[in-house]
Amino acid sequence: MRIFEDGQLGAAIGATEAPQREGLKRRDFLKGGAATGFALALQLPLVAPASAAPAGAEFVPNAFVHIAPDSTVTFVIKHHEMGQGATTGLATILAEELDADWANVKIEYAPANTPVYKNLAFGAQGTGGSTSIANSWPQLREAGATTRAMLVSAAAQKWKVAPEQIKVSSGVISGPAGQSAKFGELAAAAAKLPVPKNVPLKDPKNFVLVGKQQTRRLDSIAKSTGKAQYTIDVKLPGLLTAVIARPPAFGAKLKSVDDSAAKAVKGVKFVVKVPEGVAVVATGMWPALQGRKALKLDWDLSAAGPKSTEAMFADYRKLASASGGASANRSEQTAAQLQGAANTIEAVYEFPYLAHAAMEPMNCVAWLHDGIVETWSGHQFPTFDQQFAAKAAGLPPEKVKLNTLVSGGSFGRRANSWSDFTVEAVNVAKAISKLPGGKVPVRVQQTREDDMRGGLYRPQYVHAVKVGLAKDGKLAGWQHSIVGQSIMAGTPMASLIKDGVDETSVEGVWPTPYALPSPSVELHSPTQAVRPLWWRSVGHTHTAFVMETLLDEAATLAKQDAVAYRLALLEKQPRMAGVLKLAADKGGWGKKMPKGKAQGVAVHFSFNTYVAQVVEVSLKPDGQPRVERVTVAVDCGVPVNPDQIKAQMEGCVGFGLAAALYGEIEIENGAVKQSNYHDYKVLRIQDMPVVDVHIVNSQEAPTGVGEPGVPPLAPAVANALAKLTGERVRRLPFARHTFKSA
Amino acid sequence: MLNIKINGEVREVDADPYTPLLWVIRDELGLTGTKYGCGVAQCGACTVHVDGKPMRSCSAPAYMAGGRSVTTIEGLSSPAAKAVQKAWIDLDVVQCGYCQSGQIMSAVALLEAKPKPTDEDINHALSGNICRCATYHRIRAAIHQAAATLKA
Numbered sequence: 001m002r003i004f005e006d007g008q009l010g011a012a013i014g015a016t017e018a019p020q021r022e023g024l025k026r027r028d029f030l031k032g033g034a035a036t037g038f039a040l041a042l043q044l045p046l047v048a049p050a051s052a053a054p055a056g057a058e059f060v061p062n063a064f065v066h067i068a069p070d071s072t073v074t075f076v077i078k079h080h081e082m083g084q085g086a087t088t089g090l091a092t093i094l095a096e097e098l099d100a101d102w103a104n105v106k107i108e109y110a111p112a113n114t115p116v117y118k119n120l121a122f123g124a125q126g127t128g129g130s131t132s133i134a135n136s137w138p139q140l141r142e143a144g145a146t147t148r149a150m151l152v153s154a155a156a157q158k159w160k161v162a163p164e165q166i167k168v169s170s171g172v173i174s175g176p177a178g179q180s181a182k183f184g185e186l187a188a189a190a191a192k193l194p195v196p197k198n199v200p201l202k203d204p205k206n207f208v209l210v211g212k213q214q215t216r217r218l219d220s221i222a223k224s225t226g227k228a229q230y231t232i233d234v235k236l237p238g239l240l241t242a243v244i245a246r247p248p249a250f251g252a253k254l255k256s257v258d259d260s261a262a263k264a265v266k267g268v269k270f271v272v273k274v275p276e277g278v279a280v281v282a283t284g285m286w287p288a289l290q291g292r293k294a295l296k297l298d299w300d301l302s303a304a305g306p307k308s309t310e311a312m313f314a315d316y317r318k319l320a321s322a323s324g325g326a327s328a329n330r331s332e333q334t335a336a337q338l339q340g341a342a343n344t345i346e347a348v349y350e351f352p353y354l355a356h357a358a359m360e361p362m363n364c365v366a367w368l369h370d371g372i373v374e375t376w377s378g379h380q381f382p383t384f385d386q387q388f389a390a391k392a393a394g395l396p397p398e399k400v401k402l403n404t405l406v407s408g409g410s411f412g413r414r415a416n417s418w419s420d421f422t423v424e425a426v427n428v429a430k431a432i433s434k435l436p437g438g439k440v441p442v443r444v445q446q447t448r449e450d451d452m453r454g455g456l457y458r459p460q461y462v463h464a465v466k467v468g469l470a471k472d473g474k475l476a477g478w479q480h481s482i483v484g485q486s487i488m489a490g491t492p493m494a495s496l497i498k499d500g501v502d503e504t505s506v507e508g509v510w511p512t513p514y515a516l517p518s519p520s521v522e523l524h525s526p527t528q529a530v531r532p533l534w535w536r537s538v539g540h541t542h543t544a545f546v547m548e549t550l551l552d553e554a555a556t557l558a559k560q561d562a563v564a565y566r567l568a569l570l571e572k573q574p575r576m577a578g579v580l581k582l583a584a585d586k587g588g589w590g591k592k593m594p595k596g597k598a599q600g601v602a603v604h605f606s607f608n609t610y611v612a613q614v615v616e617v618s619l620k621p622d623g624q625p626r627v628e629r630v631t632v633a634v635d636c637g638v639p640v641n642p643d644q645i646k647a648q649m650e651g652c653v654g655f656g657l658a659a660a661l662y663g664e665i666e667i668e669n670g671a672v673k674q675s676n677y678h679d680y681k682v683l684r685i686q687d688m689p690v691v692d693v694h695i696v697n698s699q700e701a702p703t704g705v706g707e708p709g710v711p712p713l714a715p716a717v718a719n720a721l722a723k724l725t726g727e728r729v730r731r732l733p734f735a736r737h738t739f740k741s742a
Numbered sequence: 743m744l745n746i747k748i749n750g751e752v753r754e755v756d757a758d759p760y761t762p763l764l765w766v767i768r769d770e771l772g773l774t775g776t777k778y779g780c781g782v783a784q785c786g787a788c789t790v791h792v793d794g795k796p797m798r799s800c801s802a803p804a805y806m807a808g809g810r811s812v813t814t815i816e817g818l819s820s821p822a823a824k825a826v827q828k829a830w831i832d833l834d835v836v837q838c839g840y841c842q843s844g845q846i847m848s849a850v851a852l853l854e855a856k857p858k859p860t861d862e863d864i865n866h867a868l869s870g871n872i873c874r875c876a877t878y879h880r881i882r883a884a885i886h887q888a889a890a891t892l893k894a
Contacts, residue, residue: 083838083875216834223839224830226775226815230840233774241769266758284769285778286761359779359787359840359874408777408840409874448780643834647880651837654876677784677872686865688878 097144101171130704304670326500337477341468360408378407473558508543587614587631600720652709749817
């Protein structure tokens with residue numbers, strides 16, 4: 001997901017007033033932010049978040065911190081935990097400024113409350129675009145420091161000393177004469193004090209947690225013992241399970257249904273029609289599946305589409321050379337530059353649809369009760385999920401209560417502009433609520449096949465590029481045409497499309513940190529019956545591949561070193577050049593490789609983070625690449641949790657490699673060919689390379705790491721393969737090709 | 743009626759004997775540490791031990807568990823299991839965590855059969871367990887660490 005300007009997304013989805021970047025005020029918190037125009041414009045519930053409400057003697061100085069009398073510190077986490085470690089990172093920032101005892105830190109996930117818990121990069125409550133740490137950094141530092149200042153004031157008053165004489169370390173407050181108190185002992189007194197403004201933040205040189213290794217993941221124990229609770233694990237009295245018989249092709253319409261055999265299956269309680277298909281609701285997953293199998297359904301396939309993946313590529317290739325595209329960057333000089341070039345590279349690239357294939361297939365529990373609708377799910381985008389759940393239930397948004405659980409992966413899938421998994425659960429809950437015995441909670445669980453065949457893919461793309469080189473090998477012209485569905489078109493975010501350009505389709509080609517010779521970048525955004533969605537690193541999934549393989553090819557043609565060639569184009573980009581040099585240095589760039597093995601390199605800037613990778617690749621006996629080692633250099637500003645940054649770089653390498661090697665969703669007559677992990681292959685342990693991560697020790701504000709490690713991987717491997725085999729890969733995945741050593 | 747010995751306790755379950763063991767464990771016995779990921783023995787999220795051997799419970803009919811001993815992540819207690827879980831926590835292996843019960847069940851079965859596994863042994867034993875977060879690098883390291891502590 002792209003990074004939005006402050007408030008852009010909030011504005012796009014209906015807010016008339018862009019939210020201000022502000023510190024959270026106690027007054028606003030107590031009112032649940034009811035006073036802000038943003039909340040009114042969005043018609044969001046104007047209630048204080050239940051879990052953050054002051055209770056008993058708890059000290060609740062702001063929306064993010066509670067301190068109990070027993071000194072337990074609870075941090076309220078406004079971002080969604082899908083595995084990327086945001087929970088631990090955000091807690092680290094709060095604990096740092098508060099000087100809390102990490103061993104006494106607990107966390108809670110924030111309720112849906114856009115004014116209080118909005119992502120300051122979006123203006124809406126939601127997680128994506130690798131923004132969790134970046135947008136929270138100033139906000140949570142202030143929240144932690146303000147809380148600390150109030151505890152210090154309470155201690156100063158009690159001990160009758162100056163606040164400057166008081167020290168705080170690991171949850172213990174100490175006075176000059178040996179006085180000592182734990183947070184809980186001063187919580188009640190601190191709660192009575194006014195909330196100070198403009199509290200100074202720590203000098204980074206005094207950090208004890210940020211940038212260190214002490215803060216381990218807060219969810220490791222629960223997730224290593226089977227105790228973590230996901231949507232699939234929710235238990236409620238009377239809870240039923242539903243699966244939905246869905247259209248067999250995009251655009252298919254239900255003609256008729258015979259549910260008599262399904263209703264006869266033991267354990268099946270209800271069969272109901274919903275906009276998504278026919279839901280079979282049962283006492284458990286197995287009877288629901290048996291019931292679904294017993295349905296006799298007749299579908300009208302006359303409007304099914306698209307025709308096929310190959311037909312789409314043929315259309316896209318034609319569009320790529322047609323005029324009339326939207327200009328992401330207009331240059332009058334390109335045609336003349338290319339004509340005068342000494343050498344030209346012409347390339348057409350093809351990228352398939354990609355499924356997210358997160359381990360937990362999409363699911364949501366919904367329950368209409370007491371005039372409200374309550375849901376339990378991995379709500380990655382609460383602002384959207386709340387509004388769409390309200391619409392589906394026919395209730396005002398303040399009658400929606402979202403309970404957010406951790407997700408078994410998302411990679412973009414759970415943040416979407418339709419809230420599909422939430423809406424279908426509400427639809428089923430609403431349909432059964434009208435039937436006798438149906439006023440019960442229901443979990444709509446997608447099977448792996450439902451999840452994989454349901455659309456919401458990284459769109460299929462074609463790039464057609466002409467690159468001109470001067471006699472000395474320098475870039476002399478760049479003409480670039482991109483074809484692919486817009487992720488934002490037809491969604492509440494469509495107003496962010498500027499002059500026909502959805503930035504998420506072109507990001508990484510334009511803008512680019514490289515000093516390109518005033519390139520022409522055009523975009524065609526055809527529509528399809530398949531819904532597109534962001535997929536870990538969004539536009540950069542394809543743009544980085546094109547840019548980094550073309551620059552590599554240009555360097556080869558210019559008979560120059562691939563790293564040196566790029567560095568010459570990055571003279572004004574010290575941070576990008578920095579990671580490239582670091583990866584080259586640590587990865588032993590240019591060292592002599594044994595026969596049958598080659599190095600490849602790529603560097604890319606995405607989500608305000610710079611990542612370079614040097615890979616070592618050989619060929620397996622079956623002609624497929626084996627990526628043996630990946631050296632990663634990353635500059636993401638202040639490294640809040642170095643070990644979690646490493647974990648994200650490792651994970652991004654594995655995720656990017658899976659897509660590069662095998663990732664492909666194909667369509668025939670509107671139906672998806674792939675169905676499960678046997679034909680939509682993902683990475684397994686034997687194919688995971690050794691990953692060696694080097695983090696730049698930066699003082700810049702922290703930026704994201706959940707996505708930026710993905711884009712460089714595929715082009716780095718392709719560049720190594722070109723060296724090894726002489727072949728330039730223009731179509732992904734690699735599994736479509738058989739490689740031979742040159 | 744099915745009698746299933748699970749985590750040392752015999753439980754009586756009113757389910758069709760052909761119900762996959764996974765759904766009996768989750769929906770009938772209420773043990774949710776064992777996860778559904780694919781339903782066709784491709785991803786390993788549902789791995790449990792049946793008489794000490796790893797099995798994909800999504801593809802094993804429940805009647806097969808009759809007269810045998812089933813262990814889920816909730817019932818792990820052996821020294822190898824403790825070493826594996828400790829290493830998992832020490833190295834912060836998990837990310838989204840959804841596959842990790844299955845990964846751990848496979849790792850424990852491996853160490854119980856082979857206390858000093860090689861990388862090749864790990865590939866063989868864990869290749870049926872998918873992790874979309876690709877925590878494989880740390881899974882391997884944690885298995886080696888657990889093996890080292892068991893040896894010591």
